[in-house]
Amino acid sequence: MIDFADDEQPLVPPPPRSVRDTGLEPALLAQLVGKALLGAGKCHLSLLTGRLKLSINVLREVLDGLQAEQLVEVAWRGDSEIDIQYQLSGIGRQRAAEWLERLPYAGPAPVPLEAWRASLQRQAVQLPPVLAGDVAAVFADDCLPPRIHELVGAAMHAGRSLCVYGPSGSGKSTLARQLGRLLRGVVAVPYAVAVGSAIIQVYDAAVHLAPPPLPGRPAGARGGDARWLLCQRPVLQLGAELEAGALELRHDAAGGCWIAPPQLKACHGLLIFDDLGRQRLPAAALLNRLAPLLDSGADQLSLPGGHAFSVPCQPVLAFVTNLAPHTLLDGAALRRIGYKVGLGPLPEAAYRSLLRQQCRARGMAVDEAALAYLVGELHRGSGQPLLASLPREIVARVAEFAGFAGTAPILNPATLDQAWSSIFADGVA
Numbered sequence: 001m002i003d004f005a006d007d008e009q010p011l012v013p014p015p016p017r018s019v020r021d022t023g024l025e026p027a028l029l030a031q032l033v034g035k036a037l038l039g040a041g042k043c044h045l046s047l048l049t050g051r052l053k054l055s056i057n058v059l060r061e062v063l064d065g066l067q068a069e070q071l072v073e074v075a076w077r078g079d080s081e082i083d084i085q086y087q088l089s090g091i092g093r094q095r096a097a098e099w100l101e102r103l104p105y106a107g108p109a110p111v112p113l114e115a116w117r118a119s120l121q122r123q124a125v126q127l128p129p130v131l132a133g134d135v136a137a138v139f140a141d142d143c144l145p146p147r148i149h150e151l152v153g154a155a156m157h158a159g160r161s162l163c164v165y166g167p168s169g170s171g172k173s174t175l176a177r178q179l180g181r182l183l184r185g186v187v188a189v190p191y192a193v194a195v196g197s198a199i200i201q202v203y204d205a206a207v208h209l210a211p212p213p214l215p216g217r218p219a220g221a222r223g224g225d226a227r228w229l230l231c232q233r234p235v236l237q238l239g240a241e242l243e244a245g246a247l248e249l250r251h252d253a254a255g256g257c258w259i260a261p262p263q264l265k266a267c268h269g270l271l272i273f274d275d276l277g278r279q280r281l282p283a284a285a286l287l288n289r290l291a292p293l294l295d296s297g298a299d300q301l302s303l304p305g306g307h308a309f310s311v312p313c314q315p316v317l318a319f320v321t322n323l324a325p326h327t328l329l330d331g332a333a334l335r336r337i338g339y340k341v342g343l344g345p346l347p348e349a350a351y352r353s354l355l356r357q358q359c360r361a362r363g364m365a366v367d368e369a370a371l372a373y374l375v376g377e378l379h380r381g382s383g384q385p386l387l388a389s390l391p392r393e394i395v396a397r398v399a400e401f402a403g404f405a406g407t408a409p410i411l412n413p414a415t416l417d418q419a420w421s422s423i424f425a426d427g428v429a
Contacts, residue, residue, distance in 0.1 A: 012224030104256030160338030
């Protein structure tokens with residue numbers, strides 16, 4: 001769900017009218033323009049604006065300076081002032097090659113660190129909170145007990161962390177992913193941020209998804225400083241591959257920049273740590289690394305040379321585990337996690353309702369006698385708990401066997417026995 005509020009202060013600042021307005025050093029802008037021309041050869045002014053995300057006024061100011069130093073020359077001029085192509089001079093190509101070797105980054109112009117900090121603080125108070133109606137809409141068909149909805153709703157409303165725990169198959173990961181659907185509004189994300197002489201790439205196309213266009217306004221017609229993008233609130237999931245160092249800045253030698261860690265990419269969104277306790281990074285070490293976010297809503301990062309800096313960082317952190325939380329973390333660490341959400345077997349009525357939903361989704365007739373056989377004979381007879389993941393899996397197996405046989409899928413004791421035996425071995429999943 002995405003809401004837009006045009007009467008609020010715009011998330012994206014107006015486009016800079018001058019080099020000074022960008023907040024960046026003129027030398028950095030000159031180098032970005034030079035490297036862009038080195039890679040493109042002759043380049044139209046409008047193409048430069050698209051590549052560097054800088055306004056025409058800023059680019060012309062930079063190019064005028066490069067022309068004065070005889071590093072850039074006009075390759076072609078049309079009828080209008082902006083219908084113009086530039087190219088590097090001989091000495092300009094040599095200088096740009098030196099710039100590229102020293103700092104290979106040649107992407108969009110960054111925003112200053114202070115501008116990013118201010119934007120993150122402003123967004124924190126402008127984003128709409130999660131309300132009871134949002135929870136009711138998103139979790140309308142999940143058949144979980146109301147107390148679970150109340151727990152996750154309160155946690156998301158407050159922007160506090162939560163630990164979702166329970167046995168395998170109880171629907172923990174599914175619940176965690178659904179939390180992202182509760183986040184309304186959009187966020188402004190910079191392509192990159194300048195921190196001293198380093199450039200940190202923040203935008204990630206896999207994480208920062210474009211919002212739908214505003215009513216009556218085409219996509220992309222939002223205006224503002226093109227170094228920023230409006231995105232859906234991000235949802236990022238990390239699994240068992242998480243290891244030490246994954247939450248720190250990572251250097252991209254080929255790109256000539258640093259890559260923002262997951263918690264910064266997920267600012268004002270949702271960051272899910274799945275399989276807590278099974279990652280390469282121990283749970284206690286993970287909580288210790290995340291302590292600044294949990295305690296103060298800011299992250300502490302370091303660049304080579306001892307350059308340390310702080311950034312407001314307020315994603316909702318969701319920890320998911322099938323292990324008992326007290327076996328993973330001591331009391332102090334557990335207290336840092338705001339809400340504990342325990343999932344277990346479903347009540348029989350909820351389990352039957354979920355299975356009916358799955359049958360309808362597959363276009364399969366609901367046979368109440370077959371449901372009674374599944375619950376009364378297969379589950380009770382084997383002692384298998386009524387877990388939320390099973391209805392989807394059982395109905396899918398019935399459909400798969402029918403598809404293989406070239407018959408219509410039917411829910412009856414025979415097809416349930418067949419599906420059940422394909423899932424469990426000697427009663428164990």
